[in-house]
Amino acid sequence: MRRRGDTELVTNEVKLLLAAISMTSSGDSEFHGYSLAKELARLEGIQTPMAQSTLYRALRRLEERGALQSRWESIEESQADGRDAPPRRYYMITAAGVAAAREAVARSEEASRASAWQTWVPSFEGR
């Protein structure tokens, strides 16, 4: 997906932000990459979560533009509750991230309306 003018979010970034909003509104203020990919797969109704190569590049870009913040969990946290797993990197969506997602959704809806209008005009004229 081509990024227009390096300012607009690309589709995968918007999807990840929407999944992050969904997780945050369900009470998970922090989430790791896999859980976010799983949430996105659930929202999209698909089985396999987004591939790591795409997922973490998108998360990095979102963090660089301030839409997400992240922190690494400590060794103690990673070993809590008998989990004893490699440390996770936790992400949080920022106010800028919520605003960016809203803006992207609004722009997408506007584009859909414009597209519908363009489709409707010729059919009207053709009557």
Add this chain to the structure above:
Amino acid sequence: MTDIQDLRTTHNDDGGPSLHVRREGAAILSLVGWLDRALTWGIEPTEREEILSERESDRYEHVADPDASMVSVMARSAWSSVGDVWYRFIGTEASALPLAIVFAIVGIGAIADAFTSGISQTVAAFNVLTGVGYIALAAAGLRQPRKLQRAWLLPGLVLASIGTMAGAILMPVASDAGPFGWFAKAGLAGVATGLAIVAVALLFPRSNRVWLVRGGTIIWGSALFMAVGAVGWTIVDAPIYSTRWSSLMVAVACVLGAAVIARLRNIEVG
């Protein structure tokens, strides 16, 4: 840290650990871990360490996820590797390393061709010149990750351009090859022109980016043209088995090399 062979045992609902699943999980984690290491080679060490740690954690979560099947773990890992190759070789992620590898292959191929294909001594000499040029381009990419070193890049481009153009002019075209021989000839000349444009762009830093892209685009288009010629020629006129294969390899090298060269704009030159 948990032994990766313990993965899944805590999630199995059917009572008792599943050795089969544990072995698969461990094998996948190990294999993909090495693939990740290979595909992130050349990235700045601290950044690379973060990428590898995060992916390791992700794979652990995925394999340990009771909702996930081993097939989905494998499919996702394979797709991720394809994505990595795409981003690093063709996509927007700057890395001079894959570019250097392609240049090295083309350079070695050109030199090997000079000594094995039975072409005239003059053409063979230009083949060697082209090969040396491409090897210099490879050296430009291998000196520093994510950067093509101008000191090696510029002479490499000049040599490769002269050698390729001479090769295009001197290349014999069999009469029964139809238009395909000319396709290959014109494509080769286009590649040489593109290389020269990129070389000139490097001499003028102000217009550098625009002309790098233009040069890259010319190389890309010409190489596709040349690939069509090489494949067509192979089909209509390839009496010698080795010629057929070398033509096909030229076509593959052209497409791969051109795809990479077309991304020159994403690679820092310095």
